Amino acid sequence: MAIREEVRRRGRGVGEGSTRGVAVLLTGLALAGCAFIAPAAAQQTLFNVPSADVLPAGKLYLEEDNFWRPGRLEDTYVTLRAVAGLGSAIEAGVNVGGLAAQGRSAPAAILAVKWQPVHASRWAVTTGISGQFFLRGSREGSPSAHAYAHAAWTPGEKTRFTGGVWYATSGYADAGVTKGVLGGIEQRLSSTLLFQADWYSGRNGLGTFTPGFSWTIEQWVVYAGYSVKNGDSNGNAVLVELGRYW
Numbered sequence: 001m002a003i004r005e006e007v008r009r010r011g012r013g014v015g016e017g018s019t020r021g022v023a024v025l026l027t028g029l030a031l032a033g034c035a036f037i038a039p040a041a042a043q044q045t046l047f048n049v050p051s052a053d054v055l056p057a058g059k060l061y062l063e064e065d066n067f068w069r070p071g072r073l074e075d076t077y078v079t080l081r082a083v084a085g086l087g088s089a090i091e092a093g094v095n096v097g098g099l100a101a102q103g104r105s106a107p108a109a110i111l112a113v114k115w116q117p118v119h120a121s122r123w124a125v126t127t128g129i130s131g132q133f134f135l136r137g138s139r140e141g142s143p144s145a146h147a148y149a150h151a152a153w154t155p156g157e158k159t160r161f162t163g164g165v166w167y168a169t170s171g172y173a174d175a176g177v178t179k180g181v182l183g184g185i186e187q188r189l190s191s192t193l194l195f196q197a198d199w200y201s202g203r204n205g206l207g208t209f210t211p212g213f214s215w216t217i218e219q220w221v222v223y224a225g226y227s228v229k230n231g232d233s234n235g236n237a238v239l240v241e242l243g244r245y246w
Contacts, residue, residue: 043083043093043114043128046184047210047225047239049198052124052152052162054116055085061093063243067227068101070238076101081243089116096135107135124152126164132172144172146206150182158188166200174204192216196225203231210239219245 044051044061055061061083068076077100083093095110112130119125127149134140150164162184170176180201187195197211212225221243229235 043091043112043130046162046186046196046198047212047223047227047241048200048206048208049162049182049184050114050126050128050148050150051184051186052116052126052150052160054089054114054126055083055091057085057087059085060246061243062246063241065097066240066242067237069234069236074100074102075237089119090114098134106140108140109133109135122154124154126150126152142171145169146172148182160186162186162198166206168204168206173202173206178202178204178206180207201230207231208235212239221245 044053044055061081063081063083065079065081067079077098079095079097079099081093081095083091085091090113092111092113094112096107097110098106098108100106110130110132112128114126114128116124116126127147129145129147132141132144132146134143146166146168148164148166150162152160152162154160162182164182165180166182167179168174168177172178182198182200184198185196189195192215194214194216195211196214197209199209200206207230208227209230210225210227212223214221214223216222223239223241223243225239227235227237227239229237
């Protein structure tokens with residue numbers, strides 16, 4: 001069983017009243033900040049790297065991503081995400097991002113499909129593609145695309161490692177075509193708590209290392225991490241995400 005799915009299954013012992021209270025509190029905290037300026041994948045992720053989890057057919061996941069740079073309120077953004085399981089180890093989703101807390105927004109939609117052609121007890125191979133489209137048309141930017149493929153290894157019940165490659169067309173992560181490697185680790189600390197970290201290579205819009213934690217209570221999951229921009233400390237930022245499974 002996937003590390004995250006195991007945490008979600010074991011984390012359903014908390015009462016409904018406490019879940020609502022936590023959700024209200026965390027929603028308030030999340031709305032105080034905002035999300036990532038670079039494109040976020042419209043699929044299940046660790047923080048930025050797509051995870052090796054695929055929603056079962058008929059299942060739905062909704063998430064709000066909040067990303068802000070301390071001391072720079074002009075760099076605060078919100079992204080809204082919806083992901084649906086389609087069956088046959090495929091999920092598809094949509095993001096609406098570029099929503100600025102201050103100043104002018106540049107709203108964009110990202111459509112994504114994730115497919116997992118190989119899934120064994122210890123190994124999984126996952127690939128996906130996403131397209132970014134600016135909602136105000138070409139005056140905000142041209143359509144662009146991102147593709148990746150990775151393998152995930154689960155040596156035991158509590159740990160999963162992910163590694164792979166990625167490619168982005170002009171305008172997705174940088175002005176020109178960009179490509180590189182990606183990686184991630186997930187470590188279950190308790191029945192409801194995960195440590196996780198992910199990394200995109202390169203000095204571009206995707207190039208960050210983000211360690212942090214995710215906390216699951218029943219159908220709710222909260223992520224909190226700190227993104228370290230590759231080669232540019234001015235790009236470091238706090239990331240908070242609130243999601244729910246149906």
